[in-house]
Amino acid sequence: MKGQEWYQADEIAEAYEDKRFSGGGRLIDRREKRAVLEAIGPVEDKRVLEIACGTGRFTVMLAERGADVVGLDISTPMLQQGREKARAAGVDEHLQFFRGDAGRLPFPDDHFDAVLAMRFFHLADTPVAYLEEMRRVSKDIVFFDTFNRFSARSIYNWALPMGSRLYSRWEVNSLLDEADLELVGANHDFIVPYGFYRAIPDGLASAFRSVDRAVSAIPGGDRLSSVSYWECRV
Template identity: 65%
Template sequence: MKGKEWYQADDVAQAYESKRFSRGGQLIDRREKRAVLDSLNPVTGADILEIACGTGRFTAMLAERGANIVGIDISDAMLAQGRRKARNNGVNDTLELLRGDAARLPFPDNHFDAVFAMRFFHLAETPGTFLTEMARVSNDIVFFDTFNHRSTRIIYNWLLPMGSHLYSRSQVKKLLSDAELAMVDDTHDFLLPYGFYRKIPNDLAHGFRDVDKSLGESEFGDALASVSYWTATVDTDSATTDTAETNLETSQHTPDGTVAADD
């Protein structure tokens, strides 16, 4: 079973993109980047954090488009690949890559305009903890993807156990609610599994992708899609209510009935 040790290995980091985003996998890379941009735009001048940034596919792309981007990852080997990519793309001075734990983000509340994670939640043992941290440091957008419980990923998990977590829509909505996030958009894609695209030449993959998108537009497309992209916003109404309740409780417990200020 793949875990933290596998993910942090030097050889895995070096071959990560060539194994997943070459051949027909180029279509996956393109679709994922489009999903990120659709959710986060406009990115120019925006302060953005990527959780589990890996080899920097998205951090470099966003830096090139003028974002103030920070990426955090647990793997030094992956971060080394990300820094190399940033240098090659001429954006190493406009992004920051840090080693850290996504469950304890080293940033103050409301620090970023947007926080996102790609290819992360299927391996997250405590998704609620991670999503709550993402919500805490964002003042607006939180974006992430999940693999779906009714998709062909079920077969993939059975054939090649990876510890991947598959989510239903109701589970995602519960996670969002618990993190005080409000869903604003969701899109679903790829009836054919990722592994299929990676095994075939890019030219051939385009034909299958056309069929895949056509099937995805049918009435059962969303239900059987392999991946979902979720866009949410910080629930300011809930935050305002919580703040008001906290202030009320504080005033009730101060001797003179005034609201005590933080030191």
């Protein structure tokens, strides 16, 4: 998988959230968390798995809302950051972290109510295999996001340290067919790509975000979106 070594570096894990979700990145964090909560619905007492959980942004949020959560990632330093965050939030009794391979999930069939993967599929070398595993261990919801091929994301994609896989909507639909997943909802967002928002202050980012939303609301405007959120059922 792309970027495996990069994400496992201690210095990357330690700086990950400050670099991506401070300043203008805060609105990205809020939008992604809202997308997760809208897809899963009421989370209290649900059993949720996040693959590629990283530093625990979503796992801790879900545990704080009453879910029983498992976070799986290949990076030991990222998992350590997640454990520290869970302890600080007082939710470590409702949250377990495991190091593992998303292509061979160490859980039985239908074990979770929902399985999600955020900021993962742009790194995936065999995306259908990961979706099949997500489907296997979920008895209801599979939720993930992708970066879009025909968008501004492609302009700076070459600059990323590990590269990035971009998807057309046709490609995502084909993957879902192969994994035997039913698409029940899709949202397309962020015409201005993430990298731009992270580079500017929060107040300025909010102004650009208003323009972004206005363009998205124009008929056909969402075709320019750089990010898509996919809600599926098994």
